[in-house]
Amino acid sequence: MRILFCTTPGHGHVLPMLPTAWALRSAGHEVLFTTSGPAGPVTGAGLHVVDVAPGLDVGAIFGRHFASFSGYADAQRSTPRVDFEPFVPVFAEISDAMADGTLEVARRWRPDLVLHTNEQGTGPLVGAALGIPSVVHGYAFATPMSATLAVGEHMAATYTRHGAGAYKAPAAQLDLAPPSMRVDVDRPAAPVWPMRTVPYNGGAALEPWLTRRPERPRIVMTLGTANREQDNIRVLARLVELAAGLPVEVVLLLGNLDGGSLAPLPDNVRAYGWVPLHVLLDTCAGLVHHGGAGTALACLAAAVPQLILAQSGDQFLNGAVVRDRGAGIFLDSDEVDADTLHRLIADEGIAAAARQVSAEIAALPSPAEIAVRLTDLVHGEGR
Template identity: 30%
Template sequence: MRILFTFIGGQGHFWPLVPIARAAEAAGHTVAVAGSGKLLDVVRGAGFTAFGTSDPHPPGGDPNTGLRDDSPLEPADREAAEREFADNFAGRGARRHATALREIIGEFVPDVVVRDEADFGSAVAAERCGVPCATVLVLASGALLRRDLVAPVLDEVRAEHGLPADPGLERLHGALVLSPFLPSLRHPEHPLPTDAFLYRPGDAVPVRARHPRPQVYFTLGTVMGGASGDLIERVLAGLSKVDADVVVTVGSKLDPASFGPQPPQVRIERFVPQATLLPTCDLVISHGGSGSLMGALSHGLPSVLLPLGADQPHNAEQAVAMGVAVELDAVEVTASDLADTVDDVLNDDLFRSAAQRVQAEVNALPPATAVVPLLEGLLH
């Protein structure tokens, strides 16, 4: 079987596809990945045949490396983020991908398309080409995708490709919905589809005790770090007051040296694989991105969340309601606020116990290999 995995946007939309893609390859299927031309090296570096849906970086690498937007942070605006998501992903992005993916489908001739949840254009292309399509959810709380905003924008793209309107988005998710997120993480107004298949992206992680000396991991993901104002400096100042060992990742576009000398217990890196850091951690400080939050919970770790935009405020709301996180205002938080909150969460067993309950639920899910027979079944 030939399977085409597709994603739109950044690495946070690519990596959720990887466990299923690798499981499919291990089962003997032919796999390729289509996504942003700027991420072709990332896709190939992960071991997959890659198709670009946009122009790649020019020779010499990313011209934005080392650049930083020092503008003051604006408060996260959920309504604006929801409208921007509809305009960007269901409008401009879907229009670009619907055309690009029809060409790639014609070239690769897949039996099945597996798309990231936000890649609306691939759903249009697969439907137009008559190829079965599965959807991998990438939005933990689900609340960023508002049907009333997405449907009318996407219907314009559907019409351009000769497809009927889909005002209820019944056709959008395709034949199969795959969720690495537990129902408890979903916003009450955006529950999982009743037929969604829940799976565990990685290996089951044994529950473990806290380290004798606390270990803290701080990240703003692969995208947000360069547009976070002075937030990283404020967090670093707060962490310098915490009695813990700290690892900070700032993304490939920022130079760790630009943040100046740090105390011996604080280490700043561009990137360290989350999978290698989380087993050593007791607390994660993050922006509340879906991947960062689920990574922490799969290891039974509580979080301190500083949402900046996109689906992060929605995810933070659910995590706080579950008792696994504390949310701080990224615009207003001071170094002292951050230090006090980190100390409180590290020393309150209720947060860790709640996170470990979620971890047990995740461990009980079937692995990504269980998805492969479902994809094979789409041919029948």
């Protein structure tokens, strides 16, 4: 069986699909990704990917729709909720830009099944054009199927141009949200298949300290892959200052940020570029982060308390969901003080809730079990 994965550019969209892809690959199936931009996350996992829109400037597309986001962050900060509407034209334009290349690959490679993120319109397009089932691959606490439909409606001219008929609802929806934290935003257009989160952040040669639990509680701080450099440096500088006087060890994961302005760092703080977060979580007492869904789910899977400092998009909703479940703290970065960092690692109520959710995640079907269901779906046994 051949499975095509269609994903929007960005680590947060690509990485959650890789364990599913490897489960299928390990079961003997062929797997191929289509996306645009850097291929590192996929090729680093030993899988194949085609850049179907070379040179696509996703940032420029967001910029063209900038007016649509006026007041969005402030509204989400005061009342976090699922509101995908402003993003539909953005992801429809991204999907349109990827459509020709994706269909060219699909018609040549002839997949039996296509998996796609809910905002990536090329997956349903391939399904309609080739007459094969499509499956939505969730990566967050909410997977709004209305957004998938809305993107498809925006792509009506592309469907017509490719002779694909009209948008067709997916055959199933893979859901990574823990049962007690799933956000239902609309009536599912397809059967929902819960699946266990298997955190993946890439492979690496591990330094010995990464696998050792330190003498003092370790707090990891990261602000994700979608860097807003000036804001992030300001937030990290304040966090470092707050942590300097605490009996903790702090690990900063800077990604592509230039941390030069943070120097000199206190004796209890060390900074790195990229480190596999899911490995580091095994040795840490708490994580401070931006509220990305993948990071939040990785924390929950590892039963690690988290402090979420949301910046944009669904990060506010993610922070509220984690807070309401009791598994972490959700604050504006300016509200954080030294007592907040102490509470992160000392509050037994937060730790207990994190352990409960971790047990929920562990009880969900694994990607390997889902791979069997996807095979049955293609063969007409799992609809």
